Amino acid sequence: xxxxxxxxxxxxxxLEAVPTFSTERAELITEFYAQNHGLISxxxxxxxxxxYLLEHKSIYIGEGELIVGEKGPAPKAVPTYPELCCHSLxxxxxxxxxxxxxxxVSPQARKxxxxxxxxxxxxxxxxxxxxxxxxxxxxxxxxAGIFTEFMEQRAPxxxxxxxxxxxxxxxxxxxxxxxxxAGLDFYNDPQAxxxxxxxxxxxxxxxxxxxxxxxHAEKAxxxxxxxxxxxxxxxxxQIAEICSWVPAHAxxxxxxxxQYYWFVHLGVTIELNTWDSFCPGKLDHHLLPFYxxxxxxxxxxxxxxxxxxxxxxxxxxxxxxxxxxxxxxxESGTYTDFAQINLGGVxxxxxxxxxxxxxxxxxxxxxxxxxxxxxxxxxSKKNPDAFIQRAGRIIRTGFGQPSVFNSDLIVQExxxxxxxxxxxxxxxxSGCVEVGAFGKENYNLTGYFNLPKILxxxxxxxxxxxxxKQIGIQSGDPTQFKTFEELxxxxxxxxxxxxxIKVRGNQVVERLYxxxxxxxxxxxxxxxxxxxxxxxxxxxxxxxxxxxxGVGLGTITDSLSAIKYHVFDQxxxxxxxxxxxxxxNFQGNERKRLMLVNRTPRYxxxxxxADSLMRMVFEAYYQAIEGRKNTKGGEYHINLLPTTVHVYxxxxxxATPDGRKAGMPLSEGISPVQGADRRGxxxxxxxxxxxxxxxxxGTLLNQKFTPQLLQDEEGLTRLTHLIRTYxxxxxxxxxxxxxxxxxxxxxxxxxxxxxxxxxxVAGYSDYFCDLSKTLQDEIIARxxxxxx
Amino acid sequence: MTxxxxxxxxxxxxxxxxxxxxxxxxxxxxxxxxxxxLAALLQACRSQGIHTALDTCGYASWETLNxxxxxxxxxxxxxxxIDEERHRQFTGVSNQLILENLRRLSASGHSILVRxxxxxxxxxxxxxxxQMVEFLSSLPQKTPVDLLPYHxxxxxxxxGLGVAYRLRETPxxxxxxxxxxxxxxxxxxxxVRIGG
Numbered sequence: 010x011x012x013x014x015x016x017x018x019x020x021x022x023x024l025e026a027v028p029t030f031s032t033e034r035a036e037l038i039t040e041f042y043a044q045n046h047g048l049i050s051x052x053x054x055x056x057x058x059x060x061y062l063l064e065h066k067s068i069y070i071g072e073g074e075l076i077v078g079e080k081g082p083a084p085k086a087v088p089t090y091p092e093l094c095c096h097s098l099x100x101x102x103x104x105x106x107x108x109x110x111x112x113x114v115s116p117q118a119r120k121x122x123x124x125x126x127x128x129x130x131x132x133x134x135x136x137x138x139x140x141x142x143x144x145x146x147x148x149x150x151x152x153a154g155i156f157t158e159f160m161e162q163r164a165p166x167x168x169x170x171x172x173x174x175x176x177x178x179x180x181x182x183x184x185x186x187x188x189x190x191a192g193l194d195f196y197n198d199p200q201a202x203x204x205x206x207x208x209x210x211x212x213x214x215x216x217x218x219x220x221x222x223x224x225h226a227e228k229a230x231x232x233x234x235x236x237x238x239x240x241x242x243x244x245x246x247q248i249a250e251i252c253s254w255v256p257a258h259a260x261x262x263x264x265x266x267x268q269y270y271w272f273v274h275l276g277v278t279i280e281l282n283t284w285d286s287f288c289p290g291k292l293d294h295h296l297l298p299f300y301x302x303x304x305x306x307x308x309x310x311x312x313x314x315x316x317x318x319x320x321x322x323x324x325x326x327x328x329x330x331x332x333x334x335x336x337x338x339x340e341s342g343t344y345t346d347f348a349q350i351n352l353g354g355v356x357x358x359x360x361x362x363x364x365x366x367x368x369x370x371x372x373x374x375x376x377x378x379x380x381x382x383x384x385x386x387x388x389s390k391k392n393p394d395a396f397i398q399r400a401g402r403i404i405r406t407g408f409g410q411p412s413v414f415n416s417d418l419i420v421q422e423x424x425x426x427x428x429x430x431x432x433x434x435x436x437x438x439s440g441c442v443e444v445g446a447f448g449k450e451n452y453n454l455t456g457y458f459n460l461p462k463i464l465x466x467x468x469x470x471x472x473x474x475x476x477x478k479q480i481g482i483q484s485g486d487p488t489q490f491k492t493f494e495e496l497x498x499x500x501x502x503x504x505x506x507x508x509x510i511k512v513r514g515n516q517v518v519e520r521l522y523x524x525x526x527x528x529x530x531x532x533x534x535x536x537x538x539x540x541x542x543x544x545x546x547x548x549x550x551x552x553x554x555x556x557x558x559g560v561g562l563g564t565i566t567d568s569l570s571a572i573k574y575h576v577f578d579q580x581x582x583x584x585x586x587x588x589x590x591x592x593x594n595f596q597g598n599e600r601k602r603l604m605l606v607n608r609t610p611r612y613x614x615x616x617x618x619a620d621s622l623m624r625m626v627f628e629a630y631y632q633a634i635e636g637r638k639n640t641k642g643g644e645y646h647i648n649l650l651p652t653t654v655h656v657y658x659x660x661x662x663x664a665t666p667d668g669r670k671a672g673m674p675l676s677e678g679i680s681p682v683q684g685a686d687r688r689g690x691x692x693x694x695x696x697x698x699x700x701x702x703x704x705x706x707g708t709l710l711n712q713k714f715t716p717q718l719l720q721d722e723e724g725l726t727r728l729t730h731l732i733r734t735y736x737x738x739x740x741x742x743x744x745x746x747x748x749x750x751x752x753x754x755x756x757x758x759x760x761x762x763x764x765x766x767x768x769x770v771a772g773y774s775d776y777f778c779d780l781s782k783t784l785q786d787e788i789i790a791r792x793x794x795x796x797x
Numbered sequence: 798m799t800x801x802x803x804x805x806x807x808x809x810x811x812x813x814x815x816x817x818x819x820x821x822x823x824x825x826x827x828x829x830x831x832x833x834x835l836a837a838l839l840q841a842c843r844s845q846g847i848h849t850a851l852d853t854c855g856y857a858s859w860e861t862l863n864x865x866x867x868x869x870x871x872x873x874x875x876x877x878x879i880d881e882e883r884h885r886q887f888t889g890v891s892n893q894l895i896l897e898n899l900r901r902l903s904a905s906g907h908s909i910l911v912r913x914x915x916x917x918x919x920x921x922x923x924x925x926x927x928q929m930v931e932f933l934s935s936l937p938q939k940t941p942v943d944l945l946p947y948h949x950x951x952x953x954x955x956x957g958l959g960v961a962y963r964l965r966e967t968p969x970x971x972x973x974x975x976x977x978x979x980x981x982x983x984x985x986x987x988x989v990r991i992g993g
Binding site: 615691692695726727730731733734737738 | 809810812813816817819
């Protein structure tokens with residue numbers, strides 16, 4: 010462990026800080042909207058709002074900090090976005106008192122909401138408008154838990170930065186947009202005026218960020234005059250100099266590069282509550298030139314670079330995700346905000362991208378052991394095994410980071426979606442497992458889709474047994490189906506019906522954001538918004554993708570397998586008997602339930618009977634969504650990941666034919682049903698690889714190993730072989746929990762002794778004690794591999 | 798089960814063998830107790846280019862071994878005790894056949910890894926160790942040696958089958974002792990691993 014006293018102290022402060030509900034941003038944005046700006050365009054209004062926020066928000070520089078700037082007034086003081094989602098007083102009480110993922114709400118904050126925020130925004134926020142605009146069919150499906158809606162409390166973001174800020178200052182961006190302005194053709198382009206407004210807005214926000222940094226410089230200078238410590242005085246003066254230089258100009262050194270990114274990060278996440286916050290992406294690639302230059306001219310040492318990176322890491326950890334409520338809290342119940350630093354992979358020319366900074370960052374990840382930022386290794390066949398093994402040494406310490414991605418497949422996925430090869434190579438993974446062309450793509454995850462629930466509706470001819478309402482189509486009385494194919498066809502029609510409903514909703518939501526919530530600052534950063542004079546939410550990005558994420562693949566596969574095997578092939582059960590078992594939640598029929606659990610060919614065992622059904626489901630889901638047009642000139646694609654929604658979806662789904670009882674969690678990601686994989690990790694990997702990963706924008710495979718399995722070098726070598734083989738078979742991503750069930754049970758019983766136990770949940774890690782009891786149980790139930 | 802069925806099962810792991818340079822290990826029980834089936838499987842693997850290892854105690858006729866030895870890429874050869882009487886006492890049979898088979902395999906140039914299960918009070922004494930070294934040094938090829946520390950994981954299985962477990966009192970060898978045994982072999986020029 011190499012950590013300076015400074016870093017140890019800042020890290021400890023970050024760990025101990027309690028997430029609090031800050032009203033600062035809510036107050037400022039309300040003040041701004043309360044002013045009469047007369048008739049101005051929406052992009053300019055949002056730009057002026059951004060300027061107002063950055064001009065008036067409090068400036069925080071903590072003792073000993075080297076990287077400065079906070080999203081709220083202090084570390085873990087979390088801002089809110091009432092223009093997107095205006096929390097009610099009841100929400101505030103829930104946030105303050107709920108057992109998991111609470112945010113402390115002071116009486117003062119409650120009063121501010123009651124007196125100023127709520128009267129202004131209640132019934133008028135994006136969330137209110139969005140729900141008002143949805144059709145009754147959409148609402149019925151949403152309430153039944155068939156799908157979720159990502160944009161009901163948070164804005165589209167889901168994007169990552171490329172290398173542009175490392176060679177361009179905000180002044181250069183302004184010059185670029187002036188060129189765009191100069192090129193507007195008012196005679197032939199009917200949109201020229203709209204573009205002019207968007208570009209004007211971008212200039213306002215670029216200047217606002219420069220001013221925001223200058224405010225930090227002023228604060229640092231002021232603090233420098235107040236300190237008696239000559240070393241700190243020198244540091245503060247240097248911070249002031251850095252903040253006066255970046256982001257106005259391109260960074261000149263390692264420190265400036267990090268500080269510049271951090272201002273950009275704050276800008277994006279203050280402008281709107283973007284999903285997955287924001288992320289520097291391939292940090293090892295971006296920092297390498299600064300690192301090499303610093304070492305060469307003697308202005309930087311490895312130790313200094315390490316300390317700066319550690320300070321940078323702590324900054325991410327200081328920013329819990331803004332408070333979520335309702336279904337969004339259930340589908341994404343975590344403080345983590347999903348910034349995922351990518352390491353390794355390939356360079357734009359396709360060559361091995363692992364470098365010295367990659368290893369330096371892995372050291373930082375291991376030493377910091379923080380929830381945020383998340384990290385991943387991007388493994389290409391061109392990368393050395395030593396890279397995987399270095400990461401393996403961190404994985405085996407059991408905090409779920411870094412996750413492991415198939416860099417070569419990601420390039421294939423992006424190219425299949427229509428990106429150029431070089432843009433694809435500059436891409437990677439973000440959030441949980443989703444892929445994007447960094448710096449050039451708007452890729453939105455719009456909601457999870459509950460696949461087992463579709464089967465439940467199919468088995469009830471479109472009626473949701475929970476509510477007794479006919480919410481689906483009448484796809485046929487299942488007892489009349491003569492073949493499995495008839496049943497599957499009904500399932501497919503039912504699924505298409507709900508995808509139609511979801512897509513119709515999405516088209517509206519996308520336009521709501523385009524019309525009312527332009528994001529000129531984010532637009533500044535993503536190609537080709539400046540070139541096109543178009544907003545990020547309005548098709549300005551070079552590539553625009555809309556995703557709907559399938560959930561419960563293991564559960565749906567095993568359920569279909571149980572029906573095909575026991576009802577149609579072996580005729581152990583009639584359809585009527587099966588339906589009765591499901592309706593009664595297997596009450597008094599444990600033997601039949603165990604037959605379904607134990608005598609069904611199940612996904613995750615390299616058994617083609619089950620795996621071919623997984624492929625059928627995948628294909629049907631893909632066909633239902635792939636290639637539909639979104640409103641931004643792009644297309645829909647699919648991916649398969651759950652965050653924590655498999656618990657929520659499970660809670661609204663009755664008993665399933667695979668023997669799962671009503672209300673229990675679904676399987677997560679593309680992992681087999683918890684405990685259904687009985688033939689070791691190689692069989693899991695073989696089953697999962699039968700999916701056509703290249704047709705997705707991300708899949709998530711979780712594996713759980715006992716610590717003993719990876720304790721020696723041989724274990725690491727085997728882990729490397731497992732990863733390499735999965736990737737040779739074109740798997741997208743794999744991640745590992747290295748902790749035994751006994752430890753998890755002990756933590757459940759005595760949480761106070763296991764406060765620092767971190768586990769892998771879905772595409773992110775979290776403190777075990779912060780997870781809901783159901784999610785804890787689900788993780789314990791995942792198959793634990795004791796051998797390869 | 799047919800040879801084809803087992804082969805199909807083996808072939809499922811081909812991508813892993815190719816990645817790791819590994820292959821299939823035939824163990825038991827004692828695979829040489831089913832020589833015809835084993836020979837057919839080994840041959841099938843050979844024709845598919847799959848690396849094969851045979852985990853055996855070596856207690857089989859030379860004719861049996863001779864019939865299949867060309868299709869085995871690596872022998873994991875158990876060696877427990879050199880003294881014939883003691884071998885008989887603990888295993889119920891003489892070890893002459895075992896030692897002779899090992900010598901012949903070695904003379905024929907096969908790859909062999911000797912596996913020595915270290916069982917406290919039974920075969921970890923100085924006399925047996927010295928005899929092991931003498932015997933192994935007398936073989937035409939020098940073979941590496943894996944020390945397999947005794948463990949009691951079979952206890953539950955015996956219990957479940959209603960068979961008396963007679964090593965109930967035997968402890969696992971301690972790490973220091975294992976390291977001593979390792980250096981003892983190493984002093985005679987053997988490559989030794991603990992575990993494996």
